[in-house]
Amino acid sequence: MTGVYLGLPAFPEAARSATKNTRMRANLTRATHTIRDKRARAVAELEDWDQLRAAGKAIKDQTLRHLDRYLLQVEEKVTAAGGHVHWARDADEANRIVTELIKATGETEVVKVKSMATQEIELNEHLAAAGIHAYETDLAELIVQLGEDRPSHILVPAIHRNRTEIRDIFRDRMASWGRPAPEGLTDEPKVLAEAARLHLREKFLRAKVAVSGANFMIAETGTLVVLESEGNGRMCLTLPQTLISVVGIEKILPSWQDLEVFLQLLPRSSTAERMNPYTTMWTGTHQGDGPKDFHLVLLDNGRTATLADEVGRQALRCIRCSACLNVCPVYERAGGHAYGSAYPGPIGAILTPQLRGTETELDRSLPYASSLCGACYEVCPVAIDIPEVLVHLRAKVAEHAPGHRAERTAMKAATYAMTHPAAYRTAEAAAVRGRKLIPAKIPFGPGKAWTDTRDLPDLPAQTFRQWWKETHA
C-alpha cells in the first residue's frame, strides 16, 4: 500500500468518527436509498433477471478458468488492430509504464475517464510526482479532485457531498485547476452541471493524451468497452491523439454474445437504467478516426493471487456496479472512506484484503466490517457470495495475523466447554449465578463495546435445561 491510503486507521476506528458525522450520514442515506429503490424497480422489470444473473456468473467463471488463453487472445487481437499491449505485474509497474508512455508524447497533461483501476494504483499521484497533470473528467470525480478529497463510492464517488458543498468546492477551487466557476454560482443541479461543462470543455479541446480504464475487453476481436452516463468519457476516448487504457486482467469477456448479458446486468444494477447512455467501444486504431496511438496496460496487481484462492476468486467476477454498496447498512453508516481503498463497501471488504494482502491493521479489519446480513449477495448481478468470502477471509486473518491469540484461546475454550457437557453445565450455571455481579456498564473489552450503548439482558433465575429437568425428567 502506498501514498493515498498509507497509515489510515482500521475500519472500526474510521467508522466511529463517520457515524458521528450527521451531515455525511444524511447525504449517504438519502442517496443510497434513492438508488437502491430505483435499482429494485429496474431489476423487477425483467422476468429473466435470475437467469441473466446466472449467465453473468457462469460467463465470468468460465473466463476466469481460462484467463491465460483469453489474455493472449486479447494481446494478439489488439496488436493486430494497431494497438500496443503492455503487461503490468503490479501498481508500480503499471504507473511506470503509463508515465513513460505519456512522457514519450512530450505532453504534461492528460484527461481521464473515470476508472477504478487507475485509482487502485494511485496513478494520478504518481503522474503528479512526474510533473504530469491528470484531470478527472467524470463530474463526480471532478468534485472529488477539486475538493482534494477521496472517492467514497465506486459509481458515485462524491456521494458523501450534497449540492451546497459541491457549489462551495466549485466556487473556491475551479480557478486553480483551469476555468473558474461563473459568477453567482448557485447550488441548482443545472447550474452546477453547466459550470462543470464549461470547465471541462477547455480540457477536452486541449488534451492530446487520455487515460482510461475499461468495463470489458472482448477477446474475440480485442475490443475495449467503456460504459458511462455523461458523454465526458466519450470525449476523452475519441478526441485525443493518444489513448492509454489501464485494465485489470479479469475484465475479459470471450465474445460479443457474452457482452449482451452484461449490457443488461450492469446498467440496471448500477444506475438503474434500462440501457446505458454512453457505451464506447474501440478496437485498436483507425485511420482518420479517434486516437492514432492506443496502448493497453494489462494490470495484475494481486489478481492472479486472488484467482488462486478457491473461495476468494469469486470476487474477480465483480463488474463494479455498486449495487452492494447501495444496500449495505454498514456502508450507509460508516461511509466509503472508512474502507481505506478505492473499493469501498462490501465488495471492497473482500477485494482489498485479497488484492493488497493483510499486512496492515486496516486491511486485516476489512473482513470484519460486516454484520453478514447478506443484502449484498442478494443484489449482486454476478452472484458473488460476499458473506461467504468475508467469513473465509476472517479465517485467513485469524490464522495468520497477529493480535488474534486471545480470541483464538477464547474460541477454543468455548468449543471445549461446548463439547464437554459437564464443563458446559458448570459454565452455564456460573453464568446465571454470576450475572448479578456484572455491572450495567462493563469498563473494558467486548463487554464495554456492548454495554456502552446497550443493556445486557436480565439473566433468568434458571436455564432452560434446569426447567426441562424439573418439568420433563
Added chain:
Amino acid sequence: MRIALFVTCVNDVAFPSTGIATVRLLERLGVEVAFPEAQTCCGQMQYNTGYPAEAAPLAAKFARDVAGYDAVVIPSGSCGAFVRDVHPKLAPAAATPPVYELTEFLIDVLGVEDVGAYFPHRVAYHPTCHSSRLLKLGDRPTRLLRAVAGLELVELPAAEECCGFGGTFSVKNPDVSAAMGADKVAHAVESGAEYLVAADNSCLMHIGGTARRSGAPVRTIHLAEILAATKETAVTV
C-alpha cells in the same frame, strides 16, 4: 412423530422463556418433544468469527445429539440456517434428521397457521437477516401472527434492514452496530407497536438492549412466546 428440540445456547442461558414457550406450543399441538440434554451450541459464533476448526467439532456433536429423532426444531432463524447451510460442509459424513426452524415446522410440517394463541397487543415483525435471506421464511411468521387472537400486526418501516447485531460484529464494530440498532429501534417506535417480534433472540437482545438503554417505548419478544400465549397463560415480558 418425535422431535428433538435444539434450543440454542443463547436461549438456554439467556432466554429460557423462548425454549419453554416452544415446548408448550408444540406439546399443545400434539407433538412429542424431546430435549437431548447433551446438546450445547451450533458453532456459528466460532465459524463466522473465522474459526472453522473450532466450529467443526460442534457440527459433528450436533449430528450425534439429534440422531434417531424424526426431526429437529430450532427456535432461531440464524442457528437454523447455520445448521442447515454450513454443518454439511463442516461435518460432511454426519447424517441428521431434517432440521426446521420453528415457523417452518408449524407451517410446512404440521400444516397449521392458527395455533390457538391469544395475544391482545399491537406487534411489529422484524424479519431477521438470516431468517429471511438464508432460510427464506417469507410470510410464514406473519401468517402465524395474523392468526393470533387479539393481535394487531402493524408494519415495521424498513423491515428488511439489518438490526446491526451480526454476532461478534456487535463488539468488533460497536459504533456501526449501535447506529444500526438505534435506527431499528426508531423504526419500531415509529410503527406504533408495543412489541417488536422476531424469530431470533440474539438480534432481539441487541435491539431490546438498545431500546431499554434509550428508554424507547417498545419491548422485544420472541415469536414462540406469542404463539405459546393463550387466554389462560398470559405472557408477561
